[in-house]
Amino acid sequence: MNIEPNDPRVTAYALGELPESEVERFERALAESPGAQAEVEALRALSSELSEHLSESDSTLSSAQRERIEQALTDGLGPERNSARRAERGGSGKKLLRRVLLAASVTLPMAAAAVLYVSSAGRSPEEQHAVGYVDGKSMDLPPATASSAATKLPGDQGALGRGKFKSDTGERLPGFTHDTESYDSLADNPFISVKTDPRSTFSVDVDTASYSIVRRFLLRDGKLPPKGAVRIEELINYFQYDYPAPPAGSPFAVSTEVSAAPWAAQHRLVRIGIKARELDMKGRPPLNMVFLLDVSGSMNAPDKLPLLKRALKLVVEQMDERDTVAMVVYAGASGLVLPPTRGSNKDEILSTLEQLDAGGSTNGGEGIELAYRTAESAFVKDGVNRVVLATDGDFNVGVTNQSDLVDLIERKAKTGVFLSVLGFGMGNYKDSTLEKLANKGNGNYAYIDDIAEARKVLVEQAAGTFVTVAKDVKLQLEFNPLAVEAFRLIGYENRVLAHRDFNDDKKDAGDIGAGHTVTALYEVVPAGGKVPGGDVDGLKYQKPTSPSTAAHSGELLTVRLRYKAPDGQQSQLMEVPIRDSHKHLSDASHDFRFASAVAAFGMLLRDSEHKGNATYEQVLGLAAVGEGRDHESRAEFRKLVQTAAKLARQRAVAGD
Numbered sequence: 001m002n003i004e005p006n007d008p009r010v011t012a013y014a015l016g017e018l019p020e021s022e023v024e025r026f027e028r029a030l031a032e033s034p035g036a037q038a039e040v041e042a043l044r045a046l047s048s049e050l051s052e053h054l055s056e057s058d059s060t061l062s063s064a065q066r067e068r069i070e071q072a073l074t075d076g077l078g079p080e081r082n083s084a085r086r087a088e089r090g091g092s093g094k095k096l097l098r099r100v101l102l103a104a105s106v107t108l109p110m111a112a113a114a115v116l117y118v119s120s121a122g123r124s125p126e127e128q129h130a131v132g133y134v135d136g137k138s139m140d141l142p143p144a145t146a147s148s149a150a151t152k153l154p155g156d157q158g159a160l161g162r163g164k165f166k167s168d169t170g171e172r173l174p175g176f177t178h179d180t181e182s183y184d185s186l187a188d189n190p191f192i193s194v195k196t197d198p199r200s201t202f203s204v205d206v207d208t209a210s211y212s213i214v215r216r217f218l219l220r221d222g223k224l225p226p227k228g229a230v231r232i233e234e235l236i237n238y239f240q241y242d243y244p245a246p247p248a249g250s251p252f253a254v255s256t257e258v259s260a261a262p263w264a265a266q267h268r269l270v271r272i273g274i275k276a277r278e279l280d281m282k283g284r285p286p287l288n289m290v291f292l293l294d295v296s297g298s299m300n301a302p303d304k305l306p307l308l309k310r311a312l313k314l315v316v317e318q319m320d321e322r323d324t325v326a327m328v329v330y331a332g333a334s335g336l337v338l339p340p341t342r343g344s345n346k347d348e349i350l351s352t353l354e355q356l357d358a359g360g361s362t363n364g365g366e367g368i369e370l371a372y373r374t375a376e377s378a379f380v381k382d383g384v385n386r387v388v389l390a391t392d393g394d395f396n397v398g399v400t401n402q403s404d405l406v407d408l409i410e411r412k413a414k415t416g417v418f419l420s421v422l423g424f425g426m427g428n429y430k431d432s433t434l435e436k437l438a439n440k441g442n443g444n445y446a447y448i449d450d451i452a453e454a455r456k457v458l459v460e461q462a463a464g465t466f467v468t469v470a471k472d473v474k475l476q477l478e479f480n481p482l483a484v485e486a487f488r489l490i491g492y493e494n495r496v497l498a499h500r501d502f503n504d505d506k507k508d509a510g511d512i513g514a515g516h517t518v519t520a521l522y523e524v525v526p527a528g529g530k531v532p533g534g535d536v537d538g539l540k541y542q543k544p545t546s547p548s549t550a551a552h553s554g555e556l557l558t559v560r561l562r563y564k565a566p567d568g569q570q571s572q573l574m575e576v577p578i579r580d581s582h583k584h585l586s587d588a589s590h591d592f593r594f595a596s597a598v599a600a601f602g603m604l605l606r607d608s609e610h611k612g613n614a615t616y617e618q619v620l621g622l623a624a625v626g627e628g629r630d631h632e633s634r635a636e637f638r639k640l641v642q643t644a645a646k647l648a649r650q651r652a653v654a655g656d
Contacts, residue, residue: 003029003036014040041297042359044427180394183228184432186493188608191486191525191532194479195544200487201502203495203509204274204473206464206516207438208457209423209447210234213431214605215636216449218643221426224651225605229431232602233491233520239598239637240630241517241591243275251469252276252512254561258580259588261523262596262622263603263612268580270522271592272477272559276470279463279514286383287323287343287466289315292371293356294391296331300358303449304425308390309353311422311454315388316350318462319343326374327352330367331359340378368408375417384467387412389437390422393430405433410440410508416567418468418511419443422457439494442471442511464513470563472509472571475520476502479557482547483580486525486532488610490599502562505571512563521599523610524556532610556580594626594634601641604648616645 003010003026012018013026030036192200210231217225246253253275261269291312299305319325323343328336338352371387379385409419419441421434431447438445444465446457457465474497479487489496501507512518525531555577562571585593601619603611619641627634 003033005035005039007036010036010039014044038297042300044298180428181226181426182430182432183226184435184494185228186231186606188603188606188610189489189491189493189496191488191523191610193486193531193536194481194484196536198479198481199476199499200479200489200522201474201476201497201499202489202492202520203497204475204512204518204520205233205439205492205495205510206237206512206518207231207234207435207445208238209431209435209445211238212447212449212453213429215640216426216447218640218647220449222643222647224644224647227606230602230605231435231491231493232599232606233495235602236491236519236521236595236598237517239594239633241273241275241519241595243273243517243591245275246277250277251563251565254559254574254576256559256576256578257583257589257592258556258578259583259592260585261612262585262593262618263600263614264523266526266529268524268526268556269592269596270524270557270578271595272475272520272522273591274473274512274516274518274561276464276512276514276516276518279467279469281318281463284384284463284467286380287319287325288340288375288378288380288383288385289319289323289466290326290328290371290375290387291353292367292387292389292391293327293329294331294367294389294394295329295356295358296394297359298392298394298428299425301425301427304392305356305358307448307451307454308422308424309356310451311448311458312353312388312390313350314454314458315462316343316346316353318459319346319349324378324380325349326378328367328371328374329356330370334367334370336370336374340374368405368412372412372415372417376415379416385417386420386443386466387417387441388420388422389434390424391434392425392428393423393434394428406436406440409437413440413442413508420465421445423447435494439510440508442468442508444511444513461513461515464516467514468511468566469514471511471566471568472505472507473512473518473561473563474502474507474509474571476560476562477522477557478560479524480547480551480553480555481527481544482551483527483554483556484524485527485529488523490521490523491602492520502560505564505569509562519595521595553577554579590626592626593622597622597626598637601637601644605644616641616648620645 009018009022009026013023013030018026030040210229211234213229214225214235217223217229243255244253255273255275257271257273258268261267293308293312295305299308316325321342321344324340325338325343326336326340327338327349328334337356338349341349343349368387368389371389375385375387413419419438420443421438421441423429423431423434423445424447435445437443446453446465448454448457476499477487495510497507497509501509557578559576559578561574561576563574564571585596588596597619600611600614600622601616602608604614604616604619620638623634623638623641
């Protein structure tokens with residue numbers, strides 16, 4: 001059954017007012033009704049935009065505010081009250097909404113106050129619904145809904161809220177429902193017996209999105225994050241560490257450290273640190289950047305398109321005459337809104353960016369094709385050629401199948417154009433899609449939850465975000481059977497590779513940007529120790545091979561690293577042996593202890609079977625001792641731990 005966009009159930013469903021008994025049947029019909037789906041998106045986006053303006057609980061409009069609303073309505077609708085005449089004049093319901101709200105300058109929920117006033121002032125039905133128009137489409141907010149919304153105080157969960165908001169900042173309070181966000185299910189890497197397999201192979205990962213997402217859940221939403229949102233390696237790699245700089249001529253250096261595992265004193269913790277060479281942005285190569293921007297209806301929220309614009313302005317401000325920037329937008333259709341333009345022409349670039357507006361459904365695949373074609377047309381040899389995808393990941397028309405999108409990005413990565421993915425928003429956020437696109441696009445992935453994070457990723461760490469110093473970086477560790485009984489890679493669950501992939505230069509792997517640090521942790525069971533999770537039965541037809549002479553060297557393991565130059569096709573090999581000096585945790589470096597604190601925090605959030613005796617109190621102690629550089633971010637981390645500990649106690653009391 002097809003649902004028409006003007007069906008009253010669309011409004012009720014979008015605002016959470018459809019009876020539960022009807023929801024399942026309605027959703028089945030909605031899946032076959034693209035027009036109604038777009039209407040639901042627009043309604044939810046409008047709801048989120050209106051809810052931003054919640055402030056104080058004063059429920060009255062001054063006479064001056066009423067006059068300004070009257071004037072705004074007159075300017076927007078004029079004497080022509082039918083939709084055909086309004087369309088002829090080029091009027092936009094969304095622009096009218098903004099004029100009304102901005103003109104009112106109310107301290108009550110602006111939309112509720114304006115709708116209540118309009119509906120109670122004897123105006124026509126068309127004017128009563130004026131604030132319910134988005135891109136000229138009626139949202140059919142009836143006076144009853146308007147009155148109900150107007151009487152709800154900030155913090156209530158009602159027709160316009162779809163969650164709770166702070167009355168002074170517009171931030172969501174505990175109780176906001178992330179009902180369509182998607183995160184991949186991750187199973188912790190198990191312990192592997194060295195007798196069964198002495199190798200571990202994986203691709204590096206410099207993404208940091210998971211940390212920002214966890215922070216948003218804890219500090220803004222007031223709830224523990226879903227386990228799938230917690231990728232421990234991204235939590236660890238969010239922070240900078242004081243690793244030795246690479247020698248001249250090398251893209252990076254490898255350093256190691258071994259000490260006790262804080263959550264399992266009988267085990268050892270191995271830290272592998274990679275430091276990429278620094279790059280002075282003044283001497284950087286020219287940039288050929290294509291901003292691929294999602295302007296669909298789902299982006300019509302304060303923490304999406306408006307924040308996206310502010311974030312990309314930071315990038316534009318760093319560009320000059322050496323650079324070019326282009327803009328591709330996608331919604332129901334895709335288009336080139338700014339052809340490749342010199343970075344020195346900031347007025348034109350910023351003007352184009354500012355004019356972007358959200359509306360329609362999301363055809364991401366079509367936009368990706370156009371963005372890569374645009375980047376290829378302006379390709380700069382020996383420069384940085386990159387597509388910057390900014391979206392909430394909610395692809396719903398065109399190429400929507402996740403595997404098809406990933407295949408598309410993987411093909412495009414072979415053109416020499418790299419990818420950066422910037423995620424925005426909440427409620428319908430598609431982390432699983434965006435992480436895969438970045439992984440396969442020779443790119444990196446960050447989640448922008450506020451302007452401070454945008455500044456960190458796009459200004460302070462711009463070289464690492466945009467300038468790649470090595471691609472297809474893989475690590476393979478071989479453990480000495482005389483020193484190690486079993487091992488476990490902490491995190492990197494979706495980056496594990498087959499051992500044969502290490503020497504296969506056709507296999508894609510992660511990329512490292514200028515100045516980046518990458519950290520990997522292994523929990524090791526010393527030889528003779530009990531393997532958590534049980535051991536494997538012995539073989540019937542063969543015996544384990546005898547240790548080689550090298551096994552008696554006293555080495556714990558050997559790290560092998562392969563990488564390619566950004567424009568190279570053949571990998572180079574580095575090899576670093578590691579010994580265990582049996583250092584106590586109290587003697588470990590500050591960075592080692594801090595990284596172990598972040599790892600333990602991730603295991604607690606994931607309720608990992610390998611968390612041992614880790615506690616939030618232990619994490620706080622390690623983090624305090626481990627403070628060094630990056631002080632502000634590390635202080636924020638302690639705040640996250642304290643919040644998570646409180647929420648975990650509340651959950652335990654509630655019996656969840």
